[in-house]
Each structure stands twice: as C-alpha cells, then as structure tokens.
C-alpha cells in the first residue's frame with residue numbers, strides 16, 4: 557500500500573545522492589519533495605508539516621558531518637522520524653494473566669469488526685488459548701450467523717443470545733467463560749453508519765460492565781483521513797486501547813497508518829491484510845518504516861515463512877537440493893507452500909530491493925496455475941525424471957493441461973535452469989537464512 561510513497565521517496569533520495577554535500581538549498585528541495593509525497597499518500601497535512609520540520613531541524617544540524625553521504629544521512633533521519641511517526645514501539649495486544657481476558661472490538665459498520673474478531677480468535681487459538689467469540693450485535697440477525705460461520709471455520713465456540721440486550725449478552729458470556737475456563741473472550745459489537753450518541757452510550761455501558769483489558773477500534777484503512785477522525789472520536793469518548801487498521805491490502809495510500817498515532821495518541825496494534833482468517837499482522841513501526849523506504853522487511857518475511865511453511869517438509873527439501881534430487885513433484889509442493897504465504901507481490905515488498913527489481917515484472921498467478929496443471933498432467937515417473945519426457949509425452953501433457961507443447965518446453969527449460977540455480981545457492985549462498993527456509 558505504500559508503493560507510490562516509496563517510489564517518490566526513493567526518487568528524492570536519488571537526487572540528493574547526486575550532490576556531493578548537503579547544502580541548505582538541496583535539503584530544502586528534498587524536504588519539499590518529501591512533503592509532497594506524504595500529502596499524496598493522504599497523510600494529515602499537520603502531521604506532514606511537523607514531520608518535515610523535525611527532519612529539517614536534524615538535517616541542518618547534521619550538515620557539518622561532511623564525511624557522511626548526504627543521501628544516506630537524510631534517509632537515516634527520515635527513517636528514524638517515520639518510526640516515531642508510526643508509534644516508535646510495537647504495541648502488542650495485552651492478554652491478562654488472570655483468565656478470562658476480555659477484548660472488546662468496536663467500530664463503524666462494515667469496518668471489519670467481525671472479521672478481525674475471528675482472526676484474533678484464530679491467532680490466540682494457535683497459541684493454545686481457549687477462546688470464546690461473543691455475538692454482541694443483536695440488531696442484525698445476519699451478524700450472528702456470520703460470526704457462527706467464521707467460528708465454525710476456525711473451530712472456536714460462539715456465544716449468542718439472539719436479539720437480547722448487548723450489555724446482558726456480554727455479561728452472560730463472561731460468566732459462562734469463567735465457568736468453562738476460557739482464557740480469552742472476544743466481544744464483537746454492533747457498528748453504526750455514523751458515530752452517534754446511541755452507539756457510544758451502548759459501547760460505554762458494555763465497557764463499564766465487563767471491564768475489558770483491551771478495547772480495540774477497527775478502522776478501515778481505505779477511508780484514509782476519515783479513519784483517523786473516527787479513531788480520534790472513539791478515543792475521546794471511550795478511551796480505546798488501540799487501533800486495528802483493516803483492509804491494508806486494498807489500494808489505500810497509507811495516510812491513515814501514517815497519521816493515526818500522531819493525531820490520536822493511540823497506537824496501531826494490528827493490521828488486517830485480507831479476507832482470510834490468517835490475514836492478520838502485528839504492527840511493527842520499525843519494520844513498516846523500513847518497508848516504506850524500500851529497505852525491505854526480512855524479519856516479517858522470515859516470520860511469515862516460519863508460520864506457513866511446514867518446517868519438516870522444508871528440511872527434507874533442503875536435503876534433496878544438496879543432493880541435487882529436486883524433482884517436479886518437489887517443485888509442485890513448493891508452489892503450494894508459496895500460495896499459502898499469500899500474494900507474491902506482498903512478499904516482494906518485504907525483500908530489500910526486490911520491490912524495485914520487480915517493478916513492471918508482474919507476477920502472473922495464472923502462469924502459476926498453468927505450471928501446476930502441467931505438473932499434474934504428468935505421471936509420477938515423469939515428475940521424478942523429467943529427462944524421460946520425450947516428444948509424444950510432451951504432446952500428451954500439453955493436451956491434458958490445456959497448454960501447448962511450446963509451453964511445456966518452456967516450463968521444463970525453466971525448471972532445469974532453476975535446478976541449476978538452486979544447486980549453486982545451496983553451495984553456500986543460503987547461510988544467511990535461518991535453517992529450514994528454502995530460497996523461494
């Protein structure tokens with residue numbers, strides 16, 4: 557989502573690098589460009605103005621350090637200031653040591669509350685917690701059904717009392733949770749189209765009665781500065797403990813993420829990056845700042861890989877790679893693992909420099925599907941020893957996979973090249989990566 561901002565900042569830094577040293581003039585020029593880039597990304601104008609003033613003060617103060625590359629120096633300052641703008645430290649969701657811990661989810665209609673409640677439930681279920689989801693939206697009958705469907709999908713219990721009073725629902729849910737030794741209760745409350753007194757009063761009453769450890773607001777990142785205003789009002793009225801930005805996978809420009817902490821004082825704790833139950837990320841200011849500046853975010857990438865890749869399978873694969881026994885079957889398994897990690901474009905942003913490298917070279921999911929179909933149309937023997945795939949076999953595979961013989965030729969050639977490349981990788985190029993992570 558920060559693509560355009562990243563691109564503009566990179567262009568600014570490149571121009572600066574062209575100069576031998578920093579002067580007041582080239583600093584001013586660069587700052588003007590950075591300010592414009594922030595505003596284009598829909599950052600609150602006061603936030604952008606203060607940001608620029610802070611960078612300017614430091615850059616002018618640092619001007620005397622002549623030995624440093626001027627471009628580098630500004631990048632360093634902007635990086636630090638971005639981290640502070642995004643909230644400095646990672647604020648994780650707080651879970652009480654005395655169960656049940658209560659997380660109350662609130663926000664406007666359609667912001668993503670029910671989705672986020674379920675994603676959170678899955679997150680803590682994976683950590684071994686017993687979770688109870690509570691349908692505290694009695695106004696829309698379909699709301700209960702939606703939560704039940706998601707609960708079933710992730711195998712988490714859902715508490716509901718139909719159209720009863722929401723305060724009562726939450727109280728009853730809590731007493732049931734205590735009896736059943738639930739570790740974490742997540743309250744999915746009702747949303748309204750606009751912020752109104754009725755909504756606020758109801759939420760305040762629930763808060764007073766169940767005393768949640770966390771009161772999280774879900775704000776739609778796509779709404780930009782509106783999300784910031786909503787967060788401000790909710791914080792003022794309810795003292796929320798954190799903001800979760802949903803729909804960060806959309807084409808939002810990043811302004812909400814870059815403004816919320818500074819404008820409202822409330823930290824961003826989580827981000828929703830898709831509709832799937834696993835599309836939830838913790839918000840790490842430093843990593844996001846690095847991503848914005850095109851420095852990549854290897855830590856998140858490795859974490860994501862560790863989370864999704866079957867470590868045992870990966871270790872087996874590594875062994876095969878060393879012995880150069882990588883087959884088309886293994887290739888197929890790798891494609892499946894990759895698909896689990898999410899869209900390739902989002903992974904590319906995390907690799908330093910890859911964003912720039914991949915620019916324009918779109919990764920076509922359709923071609924991945926084609927490769928899958930080709931491999932699936934082969935016999936086990938062919939997958940094991942691609943060298944036996946002669947002309948007539950190629951024809952058969954092309955027919956079976958709805959492709960052409962040329963496509964098969966191309967794929968086999970690429971596979972051969974990849975195998976060669978992987979072999980050279982395993983000969984020492986992989987040391988920097990943690991054990992069990994393959995080079996994909």
Ligand SMILES: Nc1nc2c(ncn2[C@@H]2O[C@H](COP(=O)(O)OP(=O)(O)OP(=O)(O)O)[C@@H](O)[C@H]2O)c(=O)[nH]1
Nearest residue numbers: 665666667668669670671747802803828829830831
């Ligand atoms: N792409 C994307 N879609 C999301 C994300 N979070 C939620 N959605 C979608 O947004 C829509 C609304 O989400 P809900 O979770 O139902 O929102 P809600 O706040 O509970 O809505 P109400 O209960 O009607 O107030 C659904 O179609 C979700 O799939 C996200 O992070 N990314």
Ligand SMILES: [Mg+2]
Nearest residue numbers: 669670693699
């Ligand atoms: Mg809902």
